Amino acid sequence: MTLTRQTKRRYQKAVTFIALGFFLIISLFPFYWMVSTSFKNSQEIYQIVQSLYPKKFVLDHYRYAVSNSMFPIYMRNSILVALVTTAISIFVSAFAAYSIVRIRFRGKAVVSRGIIFSYLIPPALLFIPLFRVVTMLGLYDSLLSLIVTYLTFATPFSTWMLIGYFRTVPKEIEEAAMIDGCSRVGALFRILFPLSLPGIAAVSLFVFTRCWNEFLYAMVFITDERNKTIPIGLQGLLLDDMYLWGELMAMSVLASIPPILIYIFGQKWVVGGFVAGGVKA
Amino acid sequence: MDLKSAQIESTTPAVNPMAKQENRLAFFFLLPTLIILFGLVSYPSILAIIYSFSRKLVGGEASFVGLANYIELFKNSIFQKTVWNSVVYTFGSVTVKLFLGLGMALVLNQSFKFRNVFRGLLFLPWAIPSLTACLTWKLMYDANAGVFNYILFKIGLIKDFIYWLSDADIALYSVMALVIWKGTPFHGIMLLAGLQSIPDELYEAAEVDGASVFHKFLHITLPSLKDVIIIVYLLSSIWTFHSFQFVYVLTGGGPSHSTQIFPVLSYELGIANMRLGMGAAVSIISVPFIFILIILLTRKLIREE
Numbered sequence: 001m002t003l004t005r006q007t008k009r010r011y012q013k014a015v016t017f018i019a020l021g022f023f024l025i026i027s028l029f030p031f032y033w034m035v036s037t038s039f040k041n042s043q044e045i046y047q048i049v050q051s052l053y054p055k056k057f058v059l060d061h062y063r064y065a066v067s068n069s070m071f072p073i074y075m076r077n078s079i080l081v082a083l084v085t086t087a088i089s090i091f092v093s094a095f096a097a098y099s100i101v102r103i104r105f106r107g108k109a110v111v112s113r114g115i116i117f118s119y120l121i122p123p124a125l126l127f128i129p130l131f132r133v134v135t136m137l138g139l140y141d142s143l144l145s146l147i148v149t150y151l152t153f154a155t156p157f158s159t160w161m162l163i164g165y166f167r168t169v170p171k172e173i174e175e176a177a178m179i180d181g182c183s184r185v186g187a188l189f190r191i192l193f194p195l196s197l198p199g200i201a202a203v204s205l206f207v208f209t210r211c212w213n214e215f216l217y218a219m220v221f222i223t224d225e226r227n228k229t230i231p232i233g234l235q236g237l238l239l240d241d242m243y244l245w246g247e248l249m250a251m252s253v254l255a256s257i258p259p260i261l262i263y264i265f266g267q268k269w270v271v272g273g274f275v276a277g278g279v280k281a
Numbered sequence: 282m283d284l285k286s287a288q289i290e291s292t293t294p295a296v297n298p299m300a301k302q303e304n305r306l307a308f309f310f311l312l313p314t315l316i317i318l319f320g321l322v323s324y325p326s327i328l329a330i331i332y333s334f335s336r337k338l339v340g341g342e343a344s345f346v347g348l349a350n351y352i353e354l355f356k357n358s359i360f361q362k363t364v365w366n367s368v369v370y371t372f373g374s375v376t377v378k379l380f381l382g383l384g385m386a387l388v389l390n391q392s393f394k395f396r397n398v399f400r401g402l403l404f405l406p407w408a409i410p411s412l413t414a415c416l417t418w419k420l421m422y423d424a425n426a427g428v429f430n431y432i433l434f435k436i437g438l439i440k441d442f443i444y445w446l447s448d449a450d451i452a453l454y455s456v457m458a459l460v461i462w463k464g465t466p467f468h469g470i471m472l473l474a475g476l477q478s479i480p481d482e483l484y485e486a487a488e489v490d491g492a493s494v495f496h497k498f499l500h501i502t503l504p505s506l507k508d509v510i511i512i513v514y515l516l517s518s519i520w521t522f523h524s525f526q527f528v529y530v531l532t533g534g535g536p537s538h539s540t541q542i543f544p545v546l547s548y549e550l551g552i553a554n555m556r557l558g559m560g561a562a563v564s565i566i567s568v569p570f571i572f573i574l575i576i577l578l579t580r581k582l583i584r585e586e
Contacts, residue, residue: 092314260405
């Protein structure tokens with residue numbers, strides 16, 4: 001029995017839509033739950049008969065998060081660490097990527113390999129010795145410890161991605177400028193940088209998000225409440241028997257806003273970034 | 282990063298008088314990166330190995346004990362459980378993520394209205410911080426106040442509430458569900474990019490020859506995706522194996538170590554129990570396995586460039 005083209009296409013469309021619906025429900029339900037719980041009155045949250053939507057809309061949890069808790073401090077710390085780490089890693093890796101893409105030097109293959117290799121070494125392997133290094137440097141329990149240790153994954157990552165982006169810029173432009181007397185550093189800042197701005201923006205967003213979400217190093221190197229970043233700050237609130245779910249969900253929603261905004265506005269860059277760095281189209 | 286051209290480029294400077302200057306310039310440009318890599322990656326890695334052969338408590342001196350830590354670990358039933366858990370946790374999650382990601386990619390590769398909006402929505406789990414995902418799922422999994430139990434009960438699938446995170450038999454799978462939910466979009470994005478780079482002509486030619494949907498999938502789609510699949514699988518395996526937050530926040534490694542995995546055990550021994558030597562040993566044991574993945578992946582990624 002051969003189906004006509006039209007029937008085949010209709011069948012295909014139906015399967016696609018069912019699959020799409022399935023994926024949508026699964027992907028989005030936890031978000032819905034997080035947001036709706038954050039607006040639910042505490043009674044509705046803890047009762048066994050769950051309300052599938054907030055029967056009473058309350059802003060108490062958000063008020064608590066913003067004025068009665070350490071959350072604003074956690075947020076300040078997260079922003080600080082993420083911004084500084086991103087700035088440093090972009091700066092450092094721009095020079096490294098430039099060397100690999102534009103300069104001929106001995107040992108380039110070793111360095112390239114070493115950079116990718118370092119990126120792949122997981123924090124879960126390094127955190128114990130880094131604990132010792134951080135203590136040796138006298139950075140324990142300071143935001144600086146996070147900035148320094150985050151550079152271990154931020155720098156190789158941004159170098160690797162910037163190499164991909166720098167490669168797409170034809171070197172003839174810089175060469176022409178250098179013939180006209182421009183220095184190498186000048187060519188880097190005045191020609192290569194501006195031309196690869198979308199790539200640099202994409203990498204910055206990636207690195208920022210990665211720092212924003214980081215958990216393990218923050219757990220190991222920070223103990224004082226006032227130095228905690230959002231992930232470990234929130235996790236620290238799970239200590240008692242009765243969790244303040246409404247408050248936790250409100251803080252979770254607030255904590256998710258920056259990465260989601262980055263994701264929405266950077267979407268074309270972010271997806272393009274994955275393609276450039278990971279899969280050669 | 283083509284290995285061949287890099288080698289060629291590095292041999293010609295012998296004839297080039299500017300070579301020395303170039304080498305020095307490259308060195309300065311690379312200096313900060315090299316300092317970071319040597320001081321914060323290479324040196325700690327060596328330190329980890331040394332610690333694994335030592336008895337070192339936090340704040341104390343390290344004393345060499347040879348293989349004592351390793352022997353203690355291998356004889357320990359909790360460690361043995363951890364190994365098994367990590368294998369199931371990693372390969373189970375990554376394999377499911379790959380299948381679901383492929384499904385997601387195939388769906389998003391079709392053209393329909395508002396496709397980009399749907400794509401954005403489907404990839405959202407990847408965008409939120411892992412911690413917020415962990416908290417939300419911890420709430421949904423709650424035995425009494427959790428919505429999963431409520432819905433399953435309401436539609437009549439279960440009679441008693443399920444102890445998703447406190448039942449030793451299913452806790453690991455509960456955590457894996459979250460890992461899969463969070464990680465599938467990454468597979469989806471990569472596979473979608475791979476799918477979109479397959480030229481339409483291949484499919485059209487096959488259709489002219491009367492190929493069925495399955496045939497096209499098996500003989501065109503899958504072979505074209507081979508490289509992407511390998512890279513994604515390796516990357517995802519490394520990351521999933523070493524993921525700390527999910528288990529730590531949802532179950533802390535319990536109940537009865539049924540969700541204990543390498544990174545969490547390493548943390549518990551090294552930091553919580555302050556036995557840095559033992560914690561390091563746990564990490565180092567996982568290295569040979571991870572090393573193979575990392576080397577395969579580095580080679581694949583360099584060849585791709």
